Amino acid sequence: MEEKFKEEVLRGILALYEGKRKELIPILQETQGLFGYLPKEAIRLIARFLNITEGEVYSVASFYKYFRLMPLGRNMVTVCRGTACHIKGASRVFDEISKALGLKEGETSSDLEYTLETVACIGCCSLAPCVKTNYKVHGEMTREKARELFLTSN
Amino acid sequence: MSHECNALVCQGTGCKSGGAEEVLSSLQKEIERLNLGKRFRVKQTGCHGFCQRGPLIVIEPEGIFYSKVSPDDVSEIVQSLLSEGKPIERLFYRDPVTNQPLPHYRDIPFYNKQQRLLLRNCGNIDPEEIDDYVSAGGYQALPKALFKMTPEQIIDEVKRSGLRGLGGAGFSAGRKWEECYRAPVQEKYVICNGDEGDPGAFQDRSVMEGTPHSILEGMSIAAYAVGAQHGYIYVRAEYPLAVKRLRRAISQAKEKGFLGKDIMGSGFDFVIELFQGAGAFVSGEATALVAAIEGRRGEPRIKPPHLAESGLWGIPTLLNNIKTFSCIPLIIERGAEWFSSIGTEKSKGTAVFALTGKVVNTGLIEVPMGITLREIIYGIGGGIPDGKAFKAVQTGGPSGGCLPASLLDMPVDFDSLKAAGSIMGSGGLVVMDQETCMVDVARYFLDFTQRESCGQCVPCRLGTRQMFDILDEITKGQGKAEDIDLLLEVSQAVSTISLCALGKTAPNPVLTTIRYFRDEYEAHIHEKQCPAGVCQMIVS
Numbered sequence: 001m002e003e004k005f006k007e008e009v010l011r012g013i014l015a016l017y018e019g020k021r022k023e024l025i026p027i028l029q030e031t032q033g034l035f036g037y038l039p040k041e042a043i044r045l046i047a048r049f050l051n052i053t054e055g056e057v058y059s060v061a062s063f064y065k066y067f068r069l070m071p072l073g074r075n076m077v078t079v080c081r082g083t084a085c086h087i088k089g090a091s092r093v094f095d096e097i098s099k100a101l102g103l104k105e106g107e108t109s110s111d112l113e114y115t116l117e118t119v120a121c122i123g124c125c126s127l128a129p130c131v132k133t134n135y136k137v138h139g140e141m142t143r144e145k146a147r148e149l150f151l152t153s154n
Numbered sequence: 155m156s157h158e159c160n161a162l163v164c165q166g167t168g169c170k171s172g173g174a175e176e177v178l179s180s181l182q183k184e185i186e187r188l189n190l191g192k193r194f195r196v197k198q199t200g201c202h203g204f205c206q207r208g209p210l211i212v213i214e215p216e217g218i219f220y221s222k223v224s225p226d227d228v229s230e231i232v233q234s235l236l237s238e239g240k241p242i243e244r245l246f247y248r249d250p251v252t253n254q255p256l257p258h259y260r261d262i263p264f265y266n267k268q269q270r271l272l273l274r275n276c277g278n279i280d281p282e283e284i285d286d287y288v289s290a291g292g293y294q295a296l297p298k299a300l301f302k303m304t305p306e307q308i309i310d311e312v313k314r315s316g317l318r319g320l321g322g323a324g325f326s327a328g329r330k331w332e333e334c335y336r337a338p339v340q341e342k343y344v345i346c347n348g349d350e351g352d353p354g355a356f357q358d359r360s361v362m363e364g365t366p367h368s369i370l371e372g373m374s375i376a377a378y379a380v381g382a383q384h385g386y387i388y389v390r391a392e393y394p395l396a397v398k399r400l401r402r403a404i405s406q407a408k409e410k411g412f413l414g415k416d417i418m419g420s421g422f423d424f425v426i427e428l429f430q431g432a433g434a435f436v437s438g439e440a441t442a443l444v445a446a447i448e449g450r451r452g453e454p455r456i457k458p459p460h461l462a463e464s465g466l467w468g469i470p471t472l473l474n475n476i477k478t479f480s481c482i483p484l485i486i487e488r489g490a491e492w493f494s495s496i497g498t499e500k501s502k503g504t505a506v507f508a509l510t511g512k513v514v515n516t517g518l519i520e521v522p523m524g525i526t527l528r529e530i531i532y533g534i535g536g537g538i539p540d541g542k543a544f545k546a547v548q549t550g551g552p553s554g555g556c557l558p559a560s561l562l563d564m565p566v567d568f569d570s571l572k573a574a575g576s577i578m579g580s581g582g583l584v585v586m587d588q589e590t591c592m593v594d595v596a597r598y599f600l601d602f603t604q605r606e607s608c609g610q611c612v613p614c615r616l617g618t619r620q621m622f623d624i625l626d627e628i629t630k631g632q633g634k635a636e637d638i639d640l641l642l643e644v645s646q647a648v649s650t651i652s653l654c655a656l657g658k659t660a661p662n663p664v665l666t667t668i669r670y671f672r673d674e675y676e677a678h679i680h681e682k683q684c685p686a687g688v689c690q691m692i693v694s
Contacts, residue, residue: 024449025432029391063451063608065433066391082353083548083584084510086598120435120602121353122392124168125508125582126205126516135394137171 005039014049024050024060028067037068073108073115077101077133082121084128089142093129094118096143100150157195159235162212164277166201166363167395168356169208173224177209180225184232194235197286200364202277203518204264207247212277217259220245250514250536264515267534269496271504272480273520276364281399284406287367293412295483299375300420303486308379309335312482314490316502321347321475322553322579323655324501324568330472333462334380337470342382344373345447345466345473348389348396349431349438352551353602355582357506358476360518362389362396365480366403370413370426372479375486377424380472385426388443391433400428435552435606436656440473442608453608454654475580477506497523501567511548511584514539521566528562531585542587546670550579552599552606553659555666556592575666577659591688592671593678597625599663603656614657617648621664631691633679638668 013030017023024046031042038061047054061067079094094105103109103116124130127139131146138149163178182196202210207221211231218241220231233239246255247262256262270276279286287293299308313328334342346369350358361369373385389397404426407413415423429447436442437452444466446452465471481503485493494502501523507530510516514536521530527547531537538544546556549566555576557564564570568578586595604618621644624637645661652658668675677683682691 020449022447022449025446026430029430029432060449060451063434063453064431064437067432080353083551083582083598084354084516086353087511087584087586087590087595119392120351120606121355123350123356123359124171124205125354125356125510125584126168126518127171128510128516130171137167139168139171 084125090129096146165198168205174209180228200276201360295486315493320477334472343471344385351435372482512587513585548584550577558670591686603660611653613651629689
């Protein structure tokens with residue numbers, strides 16, 4: 001469960017590092033693991049800890065898709081748009097889920113319950129098309145299965 | 155203590171998504187409940203390869219293969235293991251054409267037409283137990299290298315084996331090692347590239363999850379050969395199970411003295427750290443990967459200098475793919491002559507493919523280089539489902555190309571694929587049928603590459619976007635007569651002037667689809683028709 005940003009919690013993470021530049025990405029990963037995204041205050045603190053500018057931290061955080069600068073929904077719904085998934089109809093599955101949740105790609109619901117995203121490949125190509133809800137992978141998805149999945153969770 | 159039989163339950167990511175964890179825990183509980191633990195061993199394994207038929211169980215020593223197993227089947231399975239028990243027919247794999255049951259693993263064409271070498275442990279050992287890897291013959295090559303061979307002899311063996319890098323480009327592994335070895339410095343790095351970013355590929359993931367120690371052993375031998383003391387394995391963040399298994403493997407190897415200081419009493423020190431990627435396809439490029447480990451934006455830089463000269467923090471670095479390192483223990487153990495007897499003249503050894511898409515048997519396969527596309531797609535893959543016609547097979551991910559039916563008898567090796575306009579790549583093989591639109595496929599790949607372009611150089615940043623926009627319009631019925639020539643012109647610029655291989659190879663899907671499926675482009679442009687019935691043509 002993610003926590004609200006608290007300075008002392010972040011300082012607890014930083015205490016395990018040495019303050020070297022190479023630690024930036026692992027620190028950002030741990031910070032996001034704890035808070036669910038990278039709060040502004042965290043970035044400020046991390047920059048100071050590594051003795052680099054906030055701009056440099058943003059430059060790295062904004063390059064990698066994994067890092068979020070805004071909070072996410074409690075439930076991550078990820079539709080795979082890998083090659084195998086694509087030719088097996090991933091875009092139709094996506095449309096169905098988008099309709100069910102009322103969200104476009106990259107959007108988070110206003111009640112912070114759901115975030116809908118796509119990803120280039122989750123590596124389960126044999127079971128295409130795939131959808132991931134939080135850590136669970138659902139394979140061989142169809143429009144009907146997508147409708148069922150989101151009707152029961154709504 | 156040896157058991158009467160072992161039940162090997164696949165716990166690869168694919169099977170797990172189908173409920174394999176519940177099957178494993180139910181089986182373990184049932185064996186415990188009936189107090190049969192001394193007679194029967196339940197073992198979790200890595201990917202058996204036949205992902206579509208999962209959850210899978212193999213019963214050794216007979217080699218009985220059960221597919222699509224559910225927790226409800228468990229008590230029957232256990233009963234069948236007892237002396238009066240018979241194997242369960244309804245869980246057998248059946249030939250999709252004749253419906254004949256094939257109870258034994260070795261009789262199933264999907265398996266018996268493969269040559270599983272670097273995947274030899276996947277599906278047989280528990281990847282979380284180092285003792286399983288050792289019992290299967292692991293950590294024999296490392297002491298041979300450390301105590302019976304010199305670095306020069308090891309590099310010579312790898313060169314003579316003919317092993318070419320299995321990450322995509324196919325550069326001679328031995329020559330790469332030699333370049334790094336020659337760098338006249340004391341400090342060096344070895345990096346293993348586990349940033350398998352090609353959509354449609356999961357070979358590296360399966361090796362990391364299924365046989366992590368073969369990677370560690372291969373890296374250690376390489377480090378000893380080139381003179382490195384520190385190694386990194388770069389794993390995609392999207393592969394949490396691979397991260398977990400590698401972490402555990404590193405810690406177990408350290409405990410047993412196969413990693414760390416004074417390895418096996420040889421005086422050689424080598425440590426391996428894990429680095430998790432943060433989601434960037436381009437960071438799989440060698441120089442970009444190095445930038446990511448350094449804590450910077452994962453953008454490529456101009457080469458030369460190559461990594462062997464200036465790598466991580468400017469220090470000479472050897473970088474190879476997961477599969478390449480996994481081959482090393484075998485080559486050292488069995489020798490270059492043995493390895494080079496497999497494959498073709500210029501492409502030695504085997505290739506691992508993720509066979510997916512419109513094919514009956516999807517999964518992970520390993521075949522000798524030189525096998526034909528037809529033998530893979532029809533012999534192992536079982537052909538195209540639902541009686542549809544084969545149209546194309548895509549190899550090499552977004553850097554590769556689509557090959558038509560006329561090339562089905564082409565041997566699969568580095569140079570033949572290149573001559574046909576594609577590449578070997580990391581090993582994705584996506585089969586397409588008559589209902590796939592080849593213009594849509596080109597558009598799909600350009601959508602991917604222009605999203606993933608790091609944006610540093612103009613030809614890639616703007617060129618991929620241009621190609622995508624033109625393809626997008628064509629698929630919407632808004633293509634113009636000059637579009638094909640324009641695509642070819644832009645492709646020429648992008649492939650020649652881009653800074654790195656992402657840009658240089660981005661046009662390949664467009665070039666091959668125009669080369670082999672030009673009629674589809676023309677139908678979209680001139681007749682505003684999509685022959686495959688995929689594109690929604692909005693004709694104004």
